[in-house]
Amino acid sequence: MIFCILLVLLQSIMDTLLDKPKYKCGCICANNNKIKCDDSEKVCGIQYSDQTQVVTCAIPNPPEWPPLLQLPALSCNTTASCYFTMLFTANNHSFGQSVSKNMFPSALTMNDYDIMASLAPNVLGSGTKPTDNNFHETAFTPEYPIFNLQTQCPQNNSGFLFPYQIAGTTAQQEIKCARGIYSWRNSSSDINKELYQTYQRGNPKRRINNIVSVFDFLNSNEDGFNVTVRFNATTKGADINHLNAMLRIPRSVNMISNAYLQFLLGPSTKILFEFVKEMPKSETPIRIEIATLLGSLFFTWVVLQLFPVVLTSLVYEKQQKLRIMMKMHGLGDGPYWMITYGYFLALSAIYMLCFVIFGSVLGLKFFTLNDYSIQFVFYFIYINLQISTAFLLSSFFANVRTATVTAYIGVFGTGLLGGFLFQFFVQETSFPRGWIICMELYPGFALYRGLYEFAQFSSSLSNLRTDGMRWKDLSDGVNGMKEVLIIMSAEWIVVLLVAYYIDQVLSTGSGKGPLFFLKGFQIKLLPSLKKPSIQRQGSKVFAQMEKPDVIQEREKVKQLLHEPTINHAIVCDNIKKFYPGRDGNPGKFAVRGLFLAVPRGECFGMLGPNGAGKTSFISMMIGLTKPASGAAYVQGLDIGTHMNGIYTSMGVCPQHDLLWESLTGREHLLFYGRLKNLTGSILTQAVEESLKSLNLYHGGIADKQAGKYSGGMKRRLSVAISLIGDPRIVYLDEPSTGLDPASRKWLWNVIKIAKLDRAIILTTHSMEEADALCDRLGIFVNGSLQCIGNPKELKGRYGGTYLFTMTTSSDHEKDVENIVQRLTPNANKIYHLSGTLKFELPKEDVKIANVFQAVEVAKRNFTVIAWGLSDTTLEDVFIKVAREAQAFDTLQ
Structure with missing residues (x-):
């Protein structure tokens, strides 16, 4: 909206400037003796007087101008140093030399009663830049002289003044004498070589050659006239690259034709070239549509601004592990894609709708002239392609800052390359169309091409129709909108499918291989804990480290695998995790084969020093990483194949708080409560109870953004999220970290109540917390379970x-x-x-x-x-067991 307002302001400023007397048709100085005057001294509505008004003024009777020869832009201060050369050659040398001598008159002849007619037999030329019309010949200005080419100039020649009238205004132009020299060459190849050697394009420090024209008579003779005329189009300031530039060529053709006639019939025979004159034209006011001129580039930037928003949002959820957090609380990949895609589609649609509506309200022809249905289809297809591309690229970024910088480089780079490279290829008719289509496979160039076509059809400066683009115009071979729509539609589908595939393979916790889409053709077998054929790779443990309680736990797991029961929510069968070595370092077993069974209603505490493998074990159980071997079952479901089913009955409080900084505590609980199928009053009641139980209700804390929470408040909110929705299994990874003693006691009371009807696995470094909350404890050292039992048993056994x-x-x-x-x-x-x-x-x-x-x-x-x-305290037991295990590992 701001950009559209800026365009309107620029348009208003431009219209104000063009409305000044300088650009109004028919403004002249009130004092005819003045050539230049202020706006206040001008009289408008009668005459036109300068080049700026020629474009707009109605000219029913165009002026007559003497025909001029295009001369090189040389500085001629004196008669002696002012000369211009014409080169001649022919197969018949004698014929060519005879004809070339008739090119220039020997003296200037003037008739004061009919000056225009008296100039016709003379050869006038100018080195000024030709324009795209002859309504106002730039050569007839006081700043530039006009030269009369003669065979010999007088010794004392100061020139003469040529009076002329234009639209009632009388002016004078100085005409100076310059020598016209004809120079013979033996062949056309000699001339070509000389022209090539004297061609000094782009080097103003060296003098440009003074060759005006080249005439090659070829096989001409008395019976036939066949001549090739070359003209100097590289003079300084001559804009001959402009397709509409007027070239002063007719005088050259007239000169050589006269020379041939005089050779045949005598010097009295002449073809008089008296004047040149444009066609009449109607008034055409200057109106510059800023939005149309700048639309292709700046509108490309405006539309592309959505891309960094979508990409950074997706990468942010990935970097902060928010997506896996949602997944661990029951949000599947399909619903996540549908919700996220729908959200960004709605956001993009509203953005583009406001863009078009606001531009139309402001009267920008870019929007008002082109058919709105075409605009709707174009923008709708593109925003879908843009969102799909963002999903695809988000899989390859792990950092928000990197994604943001890359996205904005792409935004501005696309606009600049489109405006200064791609548009040139589109306009260049000789450029292969196949390469244009290949370039349009890049979504940014496809967007630029579509906006470029809209601009072309709404521009009064374009050769296309100016009443806007219609559906029938898409069949026009010049209009590229049809191919753009086809390319973007096909890319949308392909990119979306590829993005989903890569996401399923690369995303954390998906558990899918590269050929996951082929699993539908395989025979599906329902998992069962009764199958005795579960592989137990690496079940061998260090015999010296095995304790009776650890052996007893392993036998209990084996028994549960053969005789399953619903009482045990978690069963781990020889689960292992190995991290391969990197940078020359050896690999490491984070978990060395864990056997564990946790029944409902029990809080199992995992104790161990830093790096013991506790978090690695939790990560495997919640689906963040895959086990290297072994198996684990949660609620009877295998974590290797049925993690999606486990997520629906699981709650997780990770070691680090995974929260949206922009959402409040209440909004977090509402969101995760809905993921656990809570609705209506039940959801509201659950959220209120969670906030109150963890002391997040009073003082407006519940409605404060999580980004403004203290570390302890974030920790309590993470615990509340893990418990909402009555999950059957809860993992609490160091839940009391950063809490003050009062908050810790409050948290312990909540966990004590929560463990009555669910299985909880808790990791902690606080022996007091473990003693207060855990029904059983396991001390984990170097990836192995060293002992297991309730606190009293451990104190009695090891202390x-x-x-x-x-x-x-x-x-x-x-x-x-x-x-x-x-x-x-x-x-x-x-x-x-x-x-x-x-x-x-x-x-x-x-x-x-x-x-x-x-x-x-x-x-x-x-x-x-x-x-x-x-x-003996629990801390003493922990230290003793840890020291013994580490000492054993050192000996090993």
Whole structure:
């Protein structure tokens, strides 16, 4: 709209300029003695007086001008240095030399009573630039002299003034003498060589040759006249490349014809070339349609501005993993494509509709003259092609900034190449049409060609009809709109199919191979957990690291595979994940063969150091990556083949918040609630309860954009998204990261309530959180499950010691060690720093009462600053198991 308004303002300014007296037909200076005057001194409506008005004025009686010879634009200050040369050759040399001597008169003859007629036998010429008409001959201006070519100029020749009248205005033009020299050459090839050597195109520093014309008499003689005339069309300032430029050739033909007649009949015989005169013409006011002149280029940019919007939006969802987040909550590929494509189609249609309507309201002929139905079909097909192209290219971009820069380079590059290259090829009739069609396969050039055709049919400066494009005009061989519509329609379908195919193969979590479209011809087998033939690749584990609880979990998984039950929501059978080596680094097993069964109503916690493989395991379970081997079943569905079915009953809180920054918290929950088939009042109630349960309801937080949320608020919103819609399986990857203690406690209460009727897998680094929320824990180290059980079992199994701490002065450290040795010789010192010592005391060797008694004795013998006795914590268990596993890996 802004651009159309700008065009209207430019059009208004242009119309105002053209409405000035300078461009009005029939304006002359009120004082006839003045050649130039201000607008206030001009009288309009009577005469025309300068070149700018010739285009517009009605000229019922065109003026008569003396015919001129086109001369090279040489500077002639004196008579001696002012000369012009004509070259001659012929097969019959004597004949040619005889005829050429009759070319120029020996002196200027004038008749003051009839000046125009007296100029006819003389040879006048000018070096000024010829124009496209003779209504106003540029040679007759005071700035440029007119030369009279003679065989010899007088010694003292200052020229004479030639008075003439044009539309009632009397003016004078100086005519100076210049020598006309005829120069003989032996052959046409000699002349051609000389012309080639003196051709100085584009080099103003070197003097341009003074050759006016070349005459080759060929085989002429007394019985026949056969001559070839060449003229100098490379003079400085002569715009002979313009197809409509007037060339001062008739005088050359008249000169050689006169010379031949005088050779035959004597010097008194002449063909008088008295004047040249244009045809009469009607008034044609100047009207420059800015929109039509600039439309092909600038309208191309306007329409292409939609492309970066679509592309960056698609790449943004890909970069922020929002699409996979939607997919994990049940949005399939088909509905995603339909919704996204429909949204951008509606947006583009509204954009183009406003574009055409606004341009039409403002009266731009580009829109008003051309048939609206053709415009509708053209724009509709193109925006569909543009959206399909954006979908295709989005598969190859992973970064929004890269996509944005590339898109805008394409936008402006397409406009510039279209305006300064492609349009030239279209206008050049000799350029092969097949190459034009090949170039139009690029959507940007197809768009430019269509807009160019609209501009041509709405331009008064075009040779085409100026009442706009109609459907019948599409059958015209010159009009390229028909081929553009066919090309764009075919490309639309092809690009859309290719884009969908590439998206299915390359998109994260699709799980489809390059030949996925052939699976419809294969026999479909329903998955069943009862099949005992499930492959268990790489089921061998390190025997030294196997613990009874891990072995027991594996046997439990095997039993469930043979005797399936609906009570266990998640079953993992020897699942592995291997990342190949890169840049010379060896590959790594992120998951080394995991056996796990999680029933409904249980929160299973995964503990492990950074890089242990917890997130890799979650990524396989939620469909972000594929397992290297093994199998996993969720609600009885295989994650390798039925991930789309699993998504409908799954909730995910990823390690990093995947949110739209422009949507509010409430809008996020409404969207994901709809994906879980919640509607109406049930959806509203679920959203309100989720907001309240995670403390996102009060203070306007729910209706604030997620981009303005703090890290803790985003984390709580991610947990709310994972729980909305009552999913049967929930994955929480470090859900309490960044939360303050109060918010963490609030979150724990929500998870405790949520786990009553669903299976939850939770990863965390907080031992307190694991102890408070998890029914069972698994410690994951270097891709392997080291132990599994509830917190109390793990503490009892791996932490059968008391932790005894005592702080005293450095002088009595040995006394403390002696006390501990008397309590139990199996004590293990684990910490020693500046008088503070820590020991692990086996529970079976020590009684708590004995410890208290020993401390009392020690206090009487030396100073005890502090002491303590504690049971094994979950953190101690975690550290112990992790150290043992890492030490084993080091030995391996």
